[in-house]
Amino acid sequence: MKNRFITFLALASLFSSCVKMQTEDERKASPNLLFIFADQYRRASLGFLNEDPVNTPNLDSLASKGVFFSKAVANHPLCSPYRGMLLTGKYPLSNGVISNCNSARTEYGNYLKKEEICFSDVLVENGYSAGYVGKWHLDGPTPTAKGEPVVWDTWCPPDHRHGFSFWYAYGTHGRHNQPYYWATNSPEDEPVVVDQWSPEHEADILINYLRNSQQERDSDKPFAMFWSINPPHTPFDEVPEHYKKAYGNRNYREVLNRENVEFTSNRDVKGGDRGVEQKIHLAPDYFAMVEGVDDQIGRVIAELKRLDLYENTIIVFSADHGEMMGSHGLMHKNVWFKEAYEIPLIVHYPKALKAKTDDLLISVPDYMPTMLGLLGLGESIPQEVEGKDYSGVFTDEKIVRPDKQLYFGANPDNPGGGKRGFRNKEYTFAVSKGKDGEKYYYLYHDKEDPYQLTNIWGQNSELDQQMEQELEALLKDMNDPWL
Structure with missing residues (x-):
């Protein structure tokens, strides 16, 4: 990875692995x-x-x-x-x-x-x-x-x-x-x-x-x-x-x-x-x-x-x-x-x-x-x-x-249960699984509704589908047993 530290701190070099130790001069500059x-x-x-x-x-x-x-x-x-x-x-x-x-x-x-x-x-x-x-x-x-x-x-x-x-x-x-x-x-x-x-x-x-x-x-x-x-x-x-x-x-x-x-x-x-x-x-x-x-x-x-x-x-x-x-x-x-x-x-x-x-x-x-x-x-x-x-x-x-941040909630005895969701720049989307497996959906338009007062799930089927697809892709990428 590229060294992102400011050059005037005069670090001599990046480290090639976790086990490579700093020199005394590098330590003093850190x-x-x-x-x-x-x-x-x-x-x-x-x-x-x-x-x-x-x-x-x-x-x-x-x-x-x-x-x-x-x-x-x-x-x-x-x-x-x-x-x-x-x-x-x-x-x-x-x-x-x-x-x-x-x-x-x-x-x-x-x-x-x-x-x-x-x-x-x-x-x-x-x-x-x-x-x-x-x-x-x-x-x-x-x-x-x-x-x-x-x-x-x-x-x-x-x-x-x-x-x-x-x-x-x-x-x-x-x-x-x-x-x-x-x-x-x-x-x-x-x-x-x-x-x-x-x-x-x-x-x-x-x-x-x-x-x-x-x-x-x-x-x-x-x-x-x-x-x-x-x-x-x-x-x-x-x-x-x-x-x-x-x-x-x-x-x-x-x-x-x-x-x-x-x-x-x-x-x-x-x-x-x-x-x-x-x-x-x-x-x-x-x-x-x-x-x-x-x-x-x-x-x-x-x-x-x-x-x-x-x-x-x-x-x-x-x-x-x-x-x-x-x-x-x-x-x-x-x-x-x-x-x-x-x-x-x-x-x-x-x-x-x-x-x-x-x-x-x-x-x-x-x-x-x-x-x-x-x-x-x-x-x-x-x-x-x-x-x-x-x-x-x-x-x-x-x-x-x-473009998004994961929301996660589960217990270790049932890692595929609980709650999942994400937030992007415009919406917060979450799904909660009940004990019977039934799902409850929550969608908030944060830009227009900053206090998240109105759950808009069910008002726009195209948007609902988009949220579900994005969540599925995110969880699939993380090998989440929720799916």
């Missing part, structure tokens, strides 16, 4: 990478978009000076599948992480495999010191039989960490106010329990990592730090009071300003999370968490600047998936509507990239090859990767731009 992704953070909650009522000055600043991808989506809007796609550059059916990892799904191979060549593996093989902080949610707990309690969290042994030499993480839990973590050398039975809001505590850990006072990283190498922040994921009300104050006197009906919000559950949408009546009143707390996350990201950025690391650090902000928060009478994720499907994607590196907004139809498997291309490691992208290297976008090169 930028650091800080890849941040917040869980359940919807695109509309970026303050500069003026959609949700949030205040996010730090993310706004990153976007104003970086590249904002306005059409980024979570192809499978769920925690573990996003992480699997991000790290492997492959779609769920290929990497095996088809749904959220837990003990009921381990027997189906629903976890990140040790033999996968991951984003972090490639970085380490090319001279990076890699670290991971926060929620991992990619391991398979010991399988449990049907009817037994399902186990969600599990310890990740060092030989399953895919090159991350600094580790301060957990599988998955919802303890924002009293989180626990396994440190790099923590035994399985000795997690570190903390009485502190998790984003704030993790920011403290990252600040110490950057200072490197205890040799948390190899100071002779560039660092690649992946920070997975659990909030604004549920439980929404586990957020410090000083962040809640901004919304303390506002009713949830005031803050939910989207035209498609419904305050009772929508039974007409097959395959969406309901329970709106029990959860939607916590909307102010969700937005409070968004502001809190931005605040903690700002602390880390301030430390990068203080340590003179900011100018040579690529900062990426993304999210696992979005949050419906009452739109279409639904809660949470795992559905094709914009509120769950669309996610933030900001790439900030003013030293080499000019600020702009780009409407590339980028998918999560594209992140790994695109970032490797930006780092000058295009020739080290594993052959098995299904995503594409779109790093030419950063330097305004002419590229072949994708």
Whole structure:
């Protein structure tokens, strides 16, 4: 592949394989990478978009000076599948992480495999010191039989960490106010329990990592730090009071300003999370968490600047998936509507990239090859990767731009079931299979109906047929058992 990195960084050459290491001079010239992704953070909650009522000055600043991808989506809007796609550059059916990892799904191979060549593996093989902080949610707990309690969290042994030499993480839990973590050398039975809001505590850990006072990283190498922040994921009300104050006197009906919000559950949408009546009143707390996350990201950025690391650090902000928060009478994720499907994607590196907004139809498997291309490691992208290297976008090169983005939803015990669809520049199309095999169709003209209020399936038979044919061709190309 063509080296897409800016020439003034003076990288001596491209690398012919993942095992070819950088020279010392090349390492010194290479930028650091800080890849941040917040869980359940919807695109509309970026303050500069003026959609949700949030205040996010730090993310706004990153976007104003970086590249904002306005059409980024979570192809499978769920925690573990996003992480699997991000790290492997492959779609769920290929990497095996088809749904959220837990003990009921381990027997189906629903976890990140040790033999996968991951984003972090490639970085380490090319001279990076890699670290991971926060929620991992990619391991398979010991399988449990049907009817037994399902186990969600599990310890990740060092030989399953895919090159991350600094580790301060957990599988998955919802303890924002009293989180626990396994440190790099923590035994399985000795997690570190903390009485502190998790984003704030993790920011403290990252600040110490950057200072490197205890040799948390190899100071002779560039660092690649992946920070997975659990909030604004549920439980929404586990957020410090000083962040809640901004919304303390506002009713949830005031803050939910989207035209498609419904305050009772929508039974007409097959395959969406309901329970709106029990959860939607916590909307102010969700937005409070968004502001809190931005605040903690700002602390880390301030430390990068203080340590003179900011100018040579690529900062990426993304999210696992979005949050419906009452739109279409639904809660949470795992559905094709914009509120769950669309996610933030900001790439900030003013030293080499000019600020702009780009409407590339980028998918999560594209992140790994695109970032490797930006780092000058295009020739080290594993052959098995299904995503594409779109790093030419950063330097305004002419590229072949994708014309659609896959939407996928399934369980590992029935990979041919669930939901499938795609989005192009004009429409969102999705099909949901019921347990009896019956199909339910959803088609939205996003250009004319930005809040997706009207399902136009059945109004134009020619358009319907075109959508079905395009979806069939896409799934056939991916060897999807849905067909």
